[in-house]
Amino acid sequence: MPNNQGDEIRQAAAVLVKEIDRLVKQPVRIMEVCGTHTVAIFRAGIRQLLPSQVELVSGPGCPVCVTPNDYLDTAIAYSRCDDVIITTFGDMLRVPGSSSSLRAEKAVGADVRIVYSPLESLDIAASNPGKKIIFLAIGFEATAPTAAATVLTAEKLGLDNFYVLSAHKLVPPALRALMADRKVKVDGFLLPGHVSAIIGEQPYHFLEREYHVPAIIAGFEPLDILQSVYMLVKQIHTGTAVVENQYSRVVKPGGNQVARQVLAQVYEEADATWRGIGVMQGSGLRVNSKYRRFDVRVRLPVQVENTCEDAACRCGEVLRGLVKPADCLLFGKTCVPEHPVGSCMVSVEGTCAAWYKYGAWRWQK
């Protein structure tokens, strides 16, 4: 990141901000539906640069945040079994369930291991034949293919002690549910770049056809995001509403055929519960009948405690952009990153965590 390149980027950003400022005639609400975008927006200080009429709100784009309590309770129940090793991405360790968390269980002896790729779980399975390895398969269309590929590899290797606890979610059904929710007011979407790299452009076209709302598939560099905001503002200014692809250097119109095939081979669409939002039709993935022996819920049922949630936690409303994190009474008080109450404060990509980490205090300009 040499300094001269920094100067050029700063100049380009200033030009985009000026254009956005020129085109915005009324307040606009733009929702990013991707946790990585949320973090990138805060990290680059984009909110600070935009005119006050442009409001960026975060949607249900963080896979950890949308994972419901009962999933955590189930994972915790499995982690308490003597012959189980839980493998998971790091964030899941801190998410509170109804009465505990995986981190707390690990501290009292549960075998919970952080992996950076689901495939690492297979090495653990191979070297621990007496144990049952359960991978916590969460994430959207961008991460689900690697979990699916792991199942296929486990089958090829003949591993009979590897399982997934699946809670994968799908983005387009969530967008549809948001648009159908009359409380949600959004003038345009920043669509997730990584998810779109897998599914392509087509699944989003209902936004323009049925709801006349503009949407831009956006990259993750600060200039990508500024340019995407500019493209949205321009559409709003001219009264058009189409899906455009700003991230065309990565996202192809048809997506990634290979990844989609792998996904379709192992998973099937199912109704799914989103934390704080509820059940959305066809918004999740479950292991299909051919590979059901890898589905731990089917193979190894476990007794799970009754789910309960903190009544004051407003993660569900935060995830739909109905309230800002600071509107929650718990935010920054009893709910902080070191002691999170709700999932939005846990993940590095969580809306509340980003607000707290980057935006709780503003440096004077």
Next chain:
Amino acid sequence: MKNERIQLAHGSGGKLSQELVAKVMVPAFDNEVLNELHDGAKVTIQGARLAFTTDSYVVKPLFFAGGDIGKLAVCGTVNDLSMTGAIPSYISAGFIIEEGFPFADLSRIVESMRVAAEEAGVLIVTGDTKVVGKGAVDGIYINTAGIGSVIEGTDISPSKVRPEQDIILSGCVGDHSIAVMAGRHDLSLPQTITSDCAPLNGLVKEILAAVPQVAVLRDPTRGGLAATLNEIAMQAGVGIIVEETAIPIRPEVVAVCEIMGFDPLYLANEGKMLIFVESQFSAEVLAIMKAHKYGRAAQVIGKVTASPAGQVGVRSLIGGVRLLDMPVGEQLPRIC
């Protein structure tokens, strides 16, 4: 706290570590020297100004690109003493070894300590060895303590930090963490990513001989640049603003961080230091650093500001400013 249990994050160098020290250690041991909470304690014994420090090393894996637990144990303690403005002289080494640990690995680690001590010009003068049952520790843990004499005419302390001072970083951040992570997970990374583990006492001595007015020296180990800058901002009661584009980071490290979802500003380093100094001395300090093998990529990365007190901001690539918060827990457990 009564029913809480210690978690890995309590040892990460972030907010939970601070909380542990503040709630448990400081009230129990409360004294003026400890309460400074510097890398090492500055004490006076019969008129001699000495620096004294201790640290334990539980890194996994024991051997990684650019270093091993033995080199870390010596360099870490040498650097902790150096950051107080002292010349390290003597080190102790305490080993806790797991039953069944290979002799060959122990010899390799001890040889590595000898080489590191020789480079730093310190003597390992006392030690202890304990062997515990299989499974009681993870291979080998090493504790080192060190003692040295504070360089005449220097007064390294957060209380010397003032608005408008420059903040100089000695080189690229994140190399150590990424090298260790590659070792832990058998990742094949470019050979350019090796741990930066190194003794900084030689460089510190040269800098302080030329510019004894240096306000603070600090090595950004656990918790990385973010934790260290926050500690200084809080201890000195000042604001800090750093330029994202001025912070040297290898592109390979940036790439790995992007894939893994890490922020390089939070990654541990073992051979880097931050220097807070009046801007009139910056050029001189930079010239000394750039001429030294452990400071070639040194840069002024930011400035101290009068407000907001206790806060660190980063000016991004596109000109927005965001908070650089204290890390909460571990990004990578057990890296130093």
